[in-house]
Amino acid sequence: MDAQNVAETLTLNERKILKALSNPMLIGAIQRATGLQDVEINRAVMWLKNKKVVHVDEQVKDIIVLGKNGELYRKTGLPERRFLQAVQTPGTLQEISDSTKLSSQELQISLGALRQKKAIVAKRKAELEISLTPEGEKLLKQDFPEELFLKKQFPLSLSEISAKELPVLESLKRRKDIVVSSAVKVRNVFLTEFGKRVKSEMKDAQDVLEKLTPQIIKSGSYQGKSFRRYDVEASVPDIFAGKRHFVNQAVSYARQIWLELGFKEMEGPIVSTGFWNFDALFTAQDHPVREMQDTFYLKSPAKGRLPDKKLVASVKAVHEHGGNTGSLGWRYNWSPEEAEKNVLRTHTTVLSAQTLAKLKEWPAKYFSVGKCFRNEALDWSHLFEFNQSEGIVVDKDVNFKHLLGYLKIFFTKMGYPKIRFRPAYFPYTELSLEVDVFHPVQKKWLELGGAGIFRPEVVEPLLGEPVPVLAWGVGFDRVITTYYSITDLRDLYKNDIKKTREARLWLE
Amino acid sequence: MPKVTFKTAMVQKLLGKKIPLDKLQERIFMIGSDLDRIDEQEIEVEIFPNRPDMLSEQGFARALSAFMGISPGIRQYAVKKSGEHCTVEKTLKMWPYAVTCIVKGLSLDDEKIRDIIQVQEKLAVTFCRNRKKGGLGIYPLDKIHFPIKFTTMPPDQIKFRPLEADQILNGRQILSRHPTGKKYGHIIEEQKEFPVFIDSQGSVLSMPPIINSHDVGKITESTKDVFLEATGPDLNTLTVAINILATTLADMGGQIYSMEVRYADRKLIIPELSSGEMKVEPEYVNRMLGTELKVHEIKELLQRMGMNYVNGKAVIPAYRADILHPFDIVEDIAIAFGYENFTPVIPKVATIAQQSAMESFKSTLANFLIGLGFVEANTYHLTNAQSLTSRMNTVASYISIDNSVNENFDVVRSWLLPSLMGVLSENTHNELPQKVFEIGRCFTEDSGPESGVRETEKLALVWAGNEVTFTDIKQVFGWICRNLGEDVPVRESLHMSFIPGRAAEARLGGKMLAMMGEIRPEVLESWQLSTPVVALELNVSMIHEHIQNKLR
Known part of the structure; x- marks a missing residue:
């Protein structure tokens, strides 16, 4: 900024200082010249320095300041002066003490000091009587060197003290709390060459407006005046507003993608009978996934109701012998009791099964983004809750390539255009596959979940017809943790308000 | 999913070709198994539960060798008649089936014994659901006197020295004292009688599905010929399991001999290694995959999966457990074709979006x-x-x-x-x-x-x-x-x-x-x-x- 612009940024206090500044000037002197508070001066000088208007020379100096007693004696006079005045009438130490109200310590000091100056003598009568000497008479009319010293302007720097005054200072320093020497920072403020130009560009205070107020607007008094120029590049304190949780931002984003692709949203319960979670999905009742260590079972109500008899009968049939699907089935005795057990859904595929059971016409495309559960001990790499993005496409003409197409477009929109498919196994799909996406920055593949085409043993009991149903249930917690560089999965649910506030928005 | 460890050198040897590790790694992924680790010494891989036939080094290499085009098609196993039989005399309602056979001419070493034990254990844990759907046993043949019977006995009358135990125990004691008995005892503990194999001299060979006898049921490096059995509630599971075991041993250089298993109402010749068939229309394959594969291409692809395709029918080896529906054949064709070779396509399915x-x-x-x-x-x-x-x-x-x-x-x-x-x-x-x-x-x-x-x-x-x-x-x-x-x-x-x-x-x-x-x-x-x-x-x-x- 040029000198004129800088001049326009000056605050009232900066102006005052600049106006008063003779080159160079101590902070103390500025204070006396402007009448500003210490903090005000310090802040304004700092601003001026940042604007290169002034240069501050800072030195550590030994200085002499008045102590508590020093301040007091400056007002009331040194004890020896009061003593000296009192002995104009000779008297005992007791009498002098009574008339001067000096403490015994002060009396002792005064005695010593005045004797040294040969100003008093003590004669022994009944008691010791103190009286003035002619030297003392003379001293009544003139200042002690100590008194002259105390009259100086404090704080004093050592350089301001003459050789003659040094012994006086030393003697005062020996006395309690009269003068104290200490090391302080002494700041000398210089006007820079640029500062001189700024000073010459400075307008009169009444021509610069600080704050725009309703009065100024209404009266039009701003006309012909200028507003003080702000340093808009200076940093300001952070503010915090309300914000969606970052996981939910990602969930919203994923939902948005499926909506863009023309999918309808499915919703449904988290607590589900094993029938929907497993049996309707052709997962045999002795499949390891149904064992206690993998799935959360409810204590009470431990069992739910099975849906309509016809559906239950055809699910039983495909398990036992394949029903009418042309399949061999799992060849065991299917138990309704096992199917009634309530679980926390282990996948959102439950919703797909329930949707198919109600579906009357196709083509149809459905999605859901929801929580799923697995009975896992909580640690940095394991959570018992996770988000799954579920989808089905029901149409007589869809095939494996279309399954790959939907997954590819979803993950491309999630920010992962590079995707690969590997064979996998799930009891309820064939052409089962595992989806990996390539993380372009971390240069690694992330495993995101499974997909396939629902087996006829799944579709026919639910839909009543052997229509191809593309299906996927892909996790995307990995995408979220990668996006936010989270290494401990529990941080997804930690809700540290500071971190939530600081986490950037979900942008892809 | 069952995790198994194979010796890399052994797999290479079985493939008959030195394949670079990165190529091997890529092919293992694409055949449908989860590779955890591969180096010059070992391959650590999770086998999908639908492919128990890949749980042994031999079975894994057999599948891989077809998949990589080294030896495509169905591998044939010659079965000779042993002339021996096993009588199923008395069974529990919950454990009614037994199948048995013989493999001769093995030359075992530490590594092969390790692989046999691994496949036997993994089959029991996964395919047989922790022995609930079946138990498997392997015995040195020279300790056994045919004919054999599969029967049941009151637990306190069953007396033999179980594997690795230092004394003779009865049936109940095995369940309460022997580590394997404690682990699997729950399967039979409520029964009044327990299943046993007994040979013609009255020796107890084993108490299925819990444990073999230490004296007649432990194979060693000197074992040349073995007797195999599988028992359990589901005959289909047992025949596939014994087929997987027998073909694994055959791939180790053994010769399979069949046995007759005599039930009251029928006789089974075990193993039954003739291939199965399933009708699969090319139109169905192409409709599901979005491809235009010709019949000869389907045949080639199925051969890559260790199968064949003849007269519109897929020919399925007897050790494949997972083929329930023609759809399963379609998946094998897709795997052989290579998932990486399908072009993703967005179909023109017009639907209207709707939020919940x-x-x-x-x-x-x-x-x-x-x-x-x-x-x-x-x-x-x-x-x-x-x-x-x-x-x-x-x-x-x-x-x-x-x-x-x-x-x-x-x-x-x-x-x-x-x-x-x-x-x-x-x-x-x-x-x-x-x-x-x-x-x-x-x-x-x-x-x-x-x-x-x-x-x-x-x-x-x-x-x-x-x-x-x-x-x-x-x-x-x-x-x-x-x-x-x-x-x-x-x-x-x-x-x-x-x-x-x-x-x-x-x-x-x-x-x-x-x-x-x-x-x-x-x-x-x-x-x-x-x-x-x-x-x-x-x-x-x-x-x-x-x-x-x-x-x-």
């Missing part, structure tokens, strides 16, 4: 609350009983999980406010004021829904700050209601989590819609909070339903 009304409402509400300066939280659905009750100074019913491995998370939440008190409790080191909300699902028992559990979407909102009062939270409630176009009166109420005289509720059609107030200091203390908190909990499902009804 509830999800859309929740999203609108959440975005609206942001305007009040509230930060959204995301907490677990699982919690513990103390959080829902005593820490909130109240009583509440809740639904417990029967088997949670996390003792602090063994209940599904019945209300949402405690979760947010937990959030505040975790944030005492952060700047005040703290304004937090969450919309989430809560669970209560209700005979209405199929599961017997009612799931309700709730909103909870907490505001912690040194100056907050009841007025603040009532204002928030008022702002929400006005913006939903609802005028719901707020009445004083008593709720143990709130300070008496500073708690209120709002009802809709007589039902509790919301409660709000200043949190009691006792509750604040139980969450280690020293800042005043005002809070609101609102039934989102209820207000949503109410609004929907009004709109209709």
